[in-house]
Amino acid sequence: MNEGADMNDAVCDEQVPLEEIRWKMPLDVEMQELANFFKVFGELSRIKILSILFHKELCVCELVEILAMNQSAISHQLRVLRAAKIVKSRKEGKHIFYSLDDDHVRELLWDGLEHIRGDCG
Amino acid sequence: MNEGADMNDAVCDEQVPLEEIRWKMPLDVEMQELANFFKVFGELSRIKILSILFHKELCVCELVEILAMNQSAISHQLRVLRAAKIVKSRKEGKHIFYSLDDDHVRELLWDGLEHIRGDCG
DNA sequence: TAAACATATGCGCACACATTCATACGATAT
DNA sequence: ATATCGTATGAATGTGTGCGCATATGTTTA
Numbered sequence: 001m002n003e004g005a006d007m008n009d010a011v012c013d014e015q016v017p018l019e020e021i022r023w024k025m026p027l028d029v030e031m032q033e034l035a036n037f038f039k040v041f042g043e044l045s046r047i048k049i050l051s052i053l054f055h056k057e058l059c060v061c062e063l064v065e066i067l068a069m070n071q072s073a074i075s076h077q078l079r080v081l082r083a084a085k086i087v088k089s090r091k092e093g094k095h096i097f098y099s100l101d102d103d104h105v106r107e108l109l110w111d112g113l114e115h116i117r118g119d120c121g
Numbered sequence: 122m123n124e125g126a127d128m129n130d131a132v133c134d135e136q137v138p139l140e141e142i143r144w145k146m147p148l149d150v151e152m153q154e155l156a157n158f159f160k161v162f163g164e165l166s167r168i169k170i171l172s173i174l175f176h177k178e179l180c181v182c183e184l185v186e187i188l189a190m191n192q193s194a195i196s197h198q199l200r201v202l203r204a205a206k207i208v209k210s211r212k213e214g215k216h217i218f219y220s221l222d223d224d225h226v227r228e229l230l231w232d233g234l235e236h237i238r239g240d241c242g
Numbered sequence: 243t244a245a246a247c248a249t250a251t252g253c254g255c256a257c258a259c260a261t262t263c264a265t266a267c268g269a270t271a272t
Numbered sequence: 273a274t275a276t277c278g279t280a281t282g283a284a285t286g287t288g289t290g291c292g293c294a295t296a297t298g299t300t301t302a
Binding site for chain 4: 069070073077080093094095
C-alpha cells in the first residue's frame with residue numbers, strides 16, 4: 001500500500017538536502033551485498049573455522065577434530081563460506097582441503113581483531 | 122554428558138598437531154567478540170545507517186527521513202550500533218546526533234565495499 | 243563388488259532477531 | 273502546566289538460520 005515511512009512522516013523540521021546525501025551513499029544493491037558479506041563473518045562457528053584457515057589449509061575432518069564440532073555443522077558452514085567466496089576448496093583423493101579465498105579476507109579478519117583488542121585505530 | 126564431538130570421533134587418520142594450531146588461534150572470548158562485532162555490520166538497515174553516517178553526523182529524525190524507515194526500527198538499530206561502540210551519540214536540545222565512533226569503523230566499511238566491488242585486493 | 247571412509251545435503255526444530263505498535267521519557271515552547 | 277516534538281523502550285510477531293539427524297554421494301581399499 002505505502003512504501004516506507006507510514007505515520008512518521010512529519011518528523012523533524014531539520015531540512016537536510018536529502019539528495020546530496022543519497023548520491024553519496026552506495027547503491028542499494030551494494031549495501032545489500034555488503035550486509036550479506038559481513039553477515040557471514042558474524043557467527044562464532046564460522047569465525048572459528050576462519051581463524052584456523054587463517055594459518056593453514058586444512059581438510060574437513062581436521063576441522064572437525066580441532067573444533068570438536070559435528071561434521072554436518074561444519075559442512076553446512078563451509079558451504080556458506082564457499083558461497084560467499086570467503087574460502088576456496090581443493091580436492092585431493094577422499095579429502096577436500098579448504099583455505100581462505102584471498103588476502104582481503106585475511107586482512108579483514110585481522111582488522112576486526114585489532115578493533116576488538118582496542119589497538120590504536 | 123559429553124562435550125563436543127559425539128559419535129563423530131573416529132574421523133580422519135590425518136594426525137595434525139592440534140596443539141600447534143590451537144595456540145595460534147585467538148582466544149575463545151576474542152572469537153566470540155569478533156563474531157558479535159561483524160554481526161552488527163551484517164544487516165541491511167544498519168549498513169544503510171552506517172553508510173549515511175559515513176559522510177555526516179546526523180540526528181535520528183534525519184535518518185528516519187532519509188531512510189524512510191520506522192522511527193522505532195531506527196532507534197532499535199542505533200541501540201545495537203551504540204552497544205557495539207560502532208557509533209557514538211551527542212545530545213543537543215531535543216535532538217540526538219549520531220556519528221561513526223572511530224576511523225576503524227570507516228576503514229572496515231570501506232574495505233568491505235572494495236571487496237564486494239571486486240577491486241584488486 | 244563390498245565395505246569403510248570423507249564430505250555434502252534435505253529436513254525439522256529451536257532459537258535469535260528485525261520490525262511494528264503502543265507507550266514512556268525528556269526537552270522545548272506556548 | 274500543558275502540549276508538542278524527538279527519541280527510547282517493552283511486548284508481540286514473523287522470518288531467518290545454525291545445528292543435529294539421517295542419508296546420499298563420491299572415493300579408496302580389501
